[in-house]
Amino acid sequence: MPQAAPPELDDEPGRGRSLARHYPRGLQIEPHTHTWAQVLYAVSGVMWVEVEREALVVPPQRAVWLPPGTQHAIHMLSAVEMRNLYLHERDSRHLSERCEVFEVNGLLRELITSLAERAREDDDAWLDAAYRLASIELAHAPRSTLRIPLPDASDRRLATLCRAVIDNPSADIGFEQHAAWVGASVRTLSRLFTRELGMGFAEWRRQVQLALAVSRLAEGEPVSAVARMLGYLPSSFSEMFRRELGVPPSEFRPTGTLGGTAGFAEENAAQ
Structure with missing residues (x-):
C-alpha cells in the first residue's frame, strides 16, 4: 500500500503544518525524511518507529519528536x-x-488533534496561537527512555536474528x-550482540518484550x-515486568502512567 504524502512543505517559516490520516494494521512506511521537524503522534493504535539505529514502540500516550532531516520508518502494529x-x-x-519520545498530556493531545482537524480553517489567530502553545508544551513534556538498539546492516546474521525476534519475541524460542x-554459532552471535548492541541476547530480547508489553497494556489488553x-x-511475566520496570503490569494504566512511578520505572529500564 503506498504511503500517504505529508502536506506540502515550502521553505517559509511561520505557522506549522498538520496531517490527519488513517493507516491499517500492518502498513509499513519505508525510511524517509522531511525538511521540516515532525511530531509523530497517533490518537489510537500503536506504531513501531525505527530511527537512528533504535526502535521505539509508541502507544497513544506517547509521541515522537523528529528534528528536520531525520530518517525514520514506521510499522503500524495496529490500525x-x-x-x-x-x-x-x-x-x-x-x-x-x-529524536526523542515524550509523554503526551491532555493539553498537548488536544492541541495536536485540534490542529490536525482544523488545518484547513482560516482562523489565523487561533492557528498561530495553538502552534506556539504546542511548541512550548513540547519543550517541557517528560521524555521516555525505553528504547531498543538496532544493529546496522553490516552483519546479515545479526540483523536477520533481531528482525526475527521483533516479529516473534516469544521466550519459547531459544538463542540456540x-x-x-x-x-x-552461539559464540559468534553472542560476540556480535555485545559489540553491536551493547548487551547480550537475553537482555536485548527483554527490551523488545517490555516495549511491546507496555504498548499492549496501554491499549487495555489483559x-x-x-x-x-x-x-x-x-506469574513469570509479572515478576519479569516488576523486576525490569519497578512496578507490576497490573498497575500499568491505559492513561499512560505507571501507578505514579513512570519516571522511576523508565529509569530502571534504561539502566
Missing part, C-alpha cells in the same frame, strides 16, 4: 489514527536536535534455535494475554 504536526526548522530551534536458523503472547506464564 492507527495518525495526527502529525510539522514545524519549520527556524521555528523549532529551541527543541531537541535529536535462532543461531541455527541464521547459520551462525496481563494474561500479553504474557501468553510473549511466551510467559502470567
Whole structure:
C-alpha cells in the first residue's frame, strides 16, 4: 500500500503544518525524511518507529519528536489514527536536535488533534496561537527512555536474528534455535550482540518484550494475554515486568502512567 504524502512543505517559516490520516494494521512506511521537524503522534493504535539505529514502540500516550532531516520508518502494529504536526526548522530551534519520545498530556493531545482537524480553517489567530502553545508544551513534556538498539546492516546474521525476534519475541524460542536458523554459532552471535548492541541476547530480547508489553497494556489488553503472547506464564511475566520496570503490569494504566512511578520505572529500564 503506498504511503500517504505529508502536506506540502515550502521553505517559509511561520505557522506549522498538520496531517490527519488513517493507516491499517500492518502498513509499513519505508525510511524517509522531511525538511521540516515532525511530531509523530497517533490518537489510537500503536506504531513501531525505527530511527537512528533504535526502535521505539509508541502507544497513544506517547509521541515522537523528529528534528528536520531525520530518517525514520514506521510499522503500524495496529490500525492507527495518525495526527502529525510539522514545524519549520527556524521555528523549532529551541527543541531537541535529536529524536526523542515524550509523554503526551491532555493539553498537548488536544492541541495536536485540534490542529490536525482544523488545518484547513482560516482562523489565523487561533492557528498561530495553538502552534506556539504546542511548541512550548513540547519543550517541557517528560521524555521516555525505553528504547531498543538496532544493529546496522553490516552483519546479515545479526540483523536477520533481531528482525526475527521483533516479529516473534516469544521466550519459547531459544538463542540456540535462532543461531541455527541464521547459520551462525552461539559464540559468534553472542560476540556480535555485545559489540553491536551493547548487551547480550537475553537482555536485548527483554527490551523488545517490555516495549511491546507496555504498548499492549496501554491499549487495555489483559496481563494474561500479553504474557501468553510473549511466551510467559502470567506469574513469570509479572515478576519479569516488576523486576525490569519497578512496578507490576497490573498497575500499568491505559492513561499512560505507571501507578505514579513512570519516571522511576523508565529509569530502571534504561539502566
